[in-house]
Each structure stands twice: as C-alpha cells, then as structure tokens.
Amino acid sequence: MLRTIRAALCVAAISCAAAAADDDSISLSIDASRPGAKIDRNIFGQFAEHLGRGIYEGVWVGPDSKIPNTRGIRNDVVAALKAIKVPNVRWPGGCFADEYHWRNGIGPRDKRPATLNPNWGGVIEPNTFGTHEFMDFVQQVGADAYLSINVGSGTPAEAADWLEYLTTPQPTALAKERAANGHPQPYPVPLLGIGNESWGCGGSMTPDEYVNHLKVYARYARNYNTAQPMRRIAVGPDGADTGYTEAVMKAWKNKTWAWDIEGLSLHSYTVVKWPPSFKATGFGEGEYATILKATLNMESLVSTHSAVMDRYDPEKKIALVVDEWGAWLAPTPGSPEGFLEQQNSQRDALVAALNLNIFARHADRVRAANIAQMVNVLQAMIFTKEEKMLLTPTYHVFHMYVPFQDATFVPVELAAGSYKNGDIELPRLDAIAARDSGGKLWLAISNLDANRPANIELAVQGKGVSRGAGQTLAAPRIDSVNTFESPMLVKPRPLAARANGKKLTLTVAPASVSVIALE
Ligand code: AHR
Numbered sequence: 184m185l186r187t188i189r190a191a192l193c194v195a196a197i198s199c200a201a202a203a204a205d206d207d208s209i210s211l212s213i214d215a216s217r218p219g220a221k222i223d224r225n226i227f228g229q230f231a232e233h234l235g236r237g238i239y240e241g242v243w244v245g246p247d248s249k250i251p252n253t254r255g256i257r258n259d260v261v262a263a264l265k266a267i268k269v270p271n272v273r274w275p276g277g278c279f280a281d282e283y284h285w286r287n288g289i290g291p292r293d294k295r296p297a298t299l300n301p302n303w304g305g306v307i308e309p310n311t312f313g314t315h316e317f318m319d320f321v322q323q324v325g326a327d328a329y330l331s332i333n334v335g336s337g338t339p340a341e342a343a344d345w346l347e348y349l350t351t352p353q354p355t356a357l358a359k360e361r362a363a364n365g366h367p368q369p370y371p372v373p374l375l376g377i378g379n380e381s382w383g384c385g386g387s388m389t390p391d392e393y394v395n396h397l398k399v400y401a402r403y404a405r406n407y408n409t410a411q412p413m414r415r416i417a418v419g420p421d422g423a424d425t426g427y428t429e430a431v432m433k434a435w436k437n438k439t440w441a442w443d444i445e446g447l448s449l450h451s452y453t454v455v456k457w458p459p460s461f462k463a464t465g466f467g468e469g470e471y472a473t474i475l476k477a478t479l480n481m482e483s484l485v486s487t488h489s490a491v492m493d494r495y496d497p498e499k500k501i502a503l504v505v506d507e508w509g510a511w512l513a514p515t516p517g518s519p520e521g522f523l524e525q526q527n528s529q530r531d532a533l534v535a536a537l538n539l540n541i542f543a544r545h546a547d548r549v550r551a552a553n554i555a556q557m558v559n560v561l562q563a564m565i566f567t568k569e570e571k572m573l574l575t576p577t578y579h580v581f582h583m584y585v586p587f588q589d590a591t592f593v594p595v596e597l598a599a600g601s602y603k604n605g606d607i608e609l610p611r612l613d614a615i616a617a618r619d620s621g622g623k624l625w626l627a628i629s630n631l632d633a634n635r636p637a638n639i640e641l642a643v644q645g646k647g648v649s650r651g652a653g654q655t656l657a658a659p660r661i662d663s664v665n666t667f668e669s670p671m672l673v674k675p676r677p678l679a680a681r682a683n684g685k686k687l688t689l690t691v692a693p694a695s696v697s698v699i700a701l702e
Pocket of ligand 1: 277380555
C-alpha cells in the first residue's frame with residue numbers, strides 16, 4: 184500500500200526522490216568514449232495504409248472540408264507529424280498494397296473509380312487519395328516516400344510504369360501524364376518495398392517463389408530520378424521464421440548484374456495470441472507484464488535474422504527494415520469490423536520505447552522501421568474525431584526520442600535487477616544513450632516496473648557532465664489513456680537530474696519513459 188501511494192506521488196512528479204528513498208540506487212554508466220553505429224533516423228518511420236480511418240478522415244478530409252486543410256490534407260495532423268520529424272511514411276499498405284492499382288488513384292478526383300478494400304472491412308475505396316495526394320502529404324510533413332508496389336495481384340509492367348510515372352525527368356508519355364496531373368517535376372522515391380507479406384496476404388508464396396518475383400520486380404521497377412537514390416526493400420520474414428531471410432539473402436549473395444536490393448523487411452507485432460484479444464485499456468498488471476515480455480521478443484527476432492544476414496552479408500550492406508511493428512490489441516468495442524481501432528495507453532508508450540531501444544542497439548543492421556500505424560489504426564500516434572485531434576502516449580515517446588535521430592549510439596551499462604509479476608521476470612530498467620551531431624549526450628530510460636520508482640546514479644566516461652534535464656512520460660495508471668474529453672492526461676513533464684558531488688542522480692517513476700540531455 185505504502186509503495187502504491189509513493190508511486191502515485193512520484194507519477195504526479197511531486198516527490199519521486201522521496202518515493203524511491205527506500206530503494207538502493209541503481210548504477211548506470213555511459214561510455215561516451217566508445218561510439219557505436221549511427222542510429223538511422225529512418226527507424227522512426229511511420230506506416231499509413233488504406234485501412235479504416237487511417238487515410239480517410241485521419242489524413243485526407245478533402246479541400247472542401249471545414250476542417251483546416253491544405254489541398255485536402257489535415258493541417259493539424261501534418262503539424263503534429265512535423266513535430267516528431269517523421270523521416271519516412273510507408274504507403275499504401277500493408278495488405279492493401281498488393282491489391283492496389285495505381286492508375287485508379289491519378290487524374291481528376293471526381294472521375295476516379297470506386298473500388299473495394301476486401302482486406303479491411305470490405306468498404307468502398309474511393310481512390311480520392313492517390314499518388315499525387317500521398318506525395319503532397321509527405322512533402323508537407325517533410326518525410327520521405329516509402330512506396331510498396333503490388334507484387335501479389337499486379338504485374339511487373341504495372342510497377343515499372345508507376346516508377347516511370349513518378350521518377351522520370353525525361354518527356355515520356357508517362358511523364359507528360361504526370362505533368363498534366365499537376366506535377367511536371369519528377370518525384371523522389373527514396374524507399375521502395377517490393378511486395379508486402381508475400382508469405383501471407385501478398386500471395387502466399389514460398390520463399391523460392393517470392394525470390395523469382397523479386398528478381399523480376401527489382402529489375403524493372405526502376406528509379407529514373409538520379410538526384411535521389413532509391414533503396415529497394417525485399418519482403419522478409421514473418422516473425423521468427425528464417426525461411427524468407429535465408430532465401431532472399433542467398434539469392435542476393437548470388438545475384439547477377441541485372442538486379443539488386445538494399446533492404447530486407449521484417450514484420451513483427453506485439454500480439455500474444457491471434458485474434459488479438461489483449462485489452463487496450465482496463466487491463467491489469469499481469470497483462471501489462473505479458474505485453475512487455477512479448478515486446479522484448481523483438482530483440483531475439485532482430486538478433487536471429489541479423490545472424491542469418493551476417494552469413495551472406497558480413498559487410499552489412501543490406502538493411503534489416505522492421506517495417507511493421509507495434510502492439511496489436513483487441514479492437515475498441517463498437518468500432519467498425521476490420522478498422523483495427525484500439526486505444527493507446529501508458530503501457531504502449533513503453534512498448535514503443537522498448538522497440539526503439541532494440542532497434543538502436545542494432546543500429547548497424549536495423550536502418551529503417553515503421554510503426555503500425557500512423558493515425559487511427561493499431562498503435563497510432565494520432566487519433567482524429569471530426570475536427571478534433573489528440574496525441575497518444577506513443578506519439579509523446581516519438582517526440583521525446585527526436586534527438587536520437589541520426590545520433591551516434593554510445594554503450595550503456597546498467598545493473599538494475601528485475602521486475603517480477605507472477606511467473607514473468609523482466610529487466611527493471613532499459614536504457615540507451617547517443618551523441619547527437621552537436622556533441623550533446625542523450626539518455627533514454629524506461630522503467631518497466633509498474634510499482635517501484637528507480638533512483639539512478641549516473642556515471643559518464645569520456646565526457647564531463649554536470650547537469651541533466653529533459654522530459655518524462657509517466658501516468659496515473661499503467662492503462663491511462665488520452666481521450667477527446669481528457670486529451671492531456673498522459674503527457675511529458677520536465678525531469679532534471681540532481682548534482683550530488685561529482686555524480687548525477689535521477690529518479691524515474693514506475694512504468695515511465697524518460698529522455699534527458701547530459702551536459
Ligand atoms: O498493419 C495491418 C496489417 O498487418 C498489414 O496490412 C499487413 O501487412 C499486416 O499483416
């Protein structure tokens with residue numbers, strides 16, 4: 184009881200230090216003299232599929248909407264995404280991508296065909312948001328386009344035409360059509376996914392069948408925009424199965440001059456069992472611990488697939504691109520079937536931070552990732568309701584982690600012991616550190632323990648440090664969420680380290696995520 188009250192005081196940021204006073208200090212040491220790999224900003228990528236209210240309502244409201252917009256794209260959503268410096272957005276799917284025919288989404292909007300979206304509720308797809316609208320959206324956000332081409336139900340010629348339409352600066356018929364549709368300049372396509380989940384909704388192909396398709400598409404889906412390189416990402420594993428990893432990497436190792444790739448995708452959601460049944464809010468500590476444990480499995484997945492990749496590619500030329508990750512929970516009661524709407528709690532903030540920490544620790548191989556999904560779907564950054572918008576706890580983590588974009592990883596040593604709940608034992612704390620391009624050192628700490636605040640004593644080698652300040656994301660309860668009635672319940676608050684002689688000490692609340700700069 185005493186502990187609960189102390190934890191509650193600590194969440195309210197009144198007296199974390201007092202609340203933690205009966206705990207021994209935890210030593211955390213950062214070695215700034217041993218810089219590691221660059222944490223590619225692309226690991227903070229987003230995923231926007233034509234699914235539920237992810238695009239329509241979430242991004243696109245149309246130029247005639249009373250909701251403030253620029254050429255049909257919501258201004259509030261663009262501003263929020265700019266603030267988290269979204270590096271890339273993956274589009275149009277997902278499973279949707281392998282049934283998407285790009286020609287339906289160009290030309291006058293009132294002439295575009297209505298098609299179906301069989302994967303996601305069987306709803307009508309108006310094709311109002313197509314190639315030009317997406318490119319306008321990413322340019323407004325300042326993000327790179329990550330397009331997924333249709334390998335499942337499309338043809339190599341269709342994909343080749345889309346790439347020529349997008350990227351050629353020469354006056355071909357397709358370039359003229361692009362210009363007639365409002366964009367004479369070629370578009371940059373920095374990332375290209377060659378299919379999506381070809382082992383599942385993208386065609387149920389065996390690894391060898393997919394490799395045969397990959398060689399053809401990687402040859403003909405060309406980038407003609409020499410000003411902007413394009414990295415091609417092959418479909419890779421579903422979770423722990425290394426079949427696709429082996430087949431694609433072996434094919435790449437033996438490739439001819441005629442094709443190439445620069446990345447291999449990995450999809451893995453935090454989902455304990457199918458269909459997803461863990462509640463998004465109103466859950467207890469047991470479910471909290473179970474979800475965090477499932478999240479930490481990402482470490483073993485990344486290590487397993489990296490080890491296979493190392494055998495074929497010891498120079499790490501091919502990036503592992505975790506382009507679908509996040510918590511997939513039971514849908515919000517009453518939400519439309521197939522819309523994948525779920526609330527987003529303080530627990531999900533920890534899910535996000537733990538995954539980002541794993542990607543950062545594997546920065547030499549994991550060089551892009553995309554949380555699923557950006558707005559209104561799965562572990563979203565943003566919820567919209569007509570003209571209202573709210574930011575989720577996950578959004579706040581992405582905001583706090585902005586300094587880690589393109590920063591240099593530096594090792595952290597931590598002996599924090601464990602957090603136990605029933606049969607589940609997890610690390611009590613998880614932390615990463617990095618040095619930004621200005622030389623500033625940043626530390627991110629997640630306290631997984633749902634009950635105990637942690638007193639941390641910081642030691643930094645290789646750099647004099649005398650103060651630390653930043654932000655912490657804590658909440659009254661592990662299942663606290665932001666709602667349209669109470670949109671600011673979970674939000675970052677200031678956090679400072681205390682100077683204690685030559686050391687810095689810091690106290691973090693239970694179930695919290697904190698990021699501080701050390702100067
Ligand atoms: O993100 C939702 C779906 O999950 C995607 O469409 C698909 O690729 C994955 O199975």
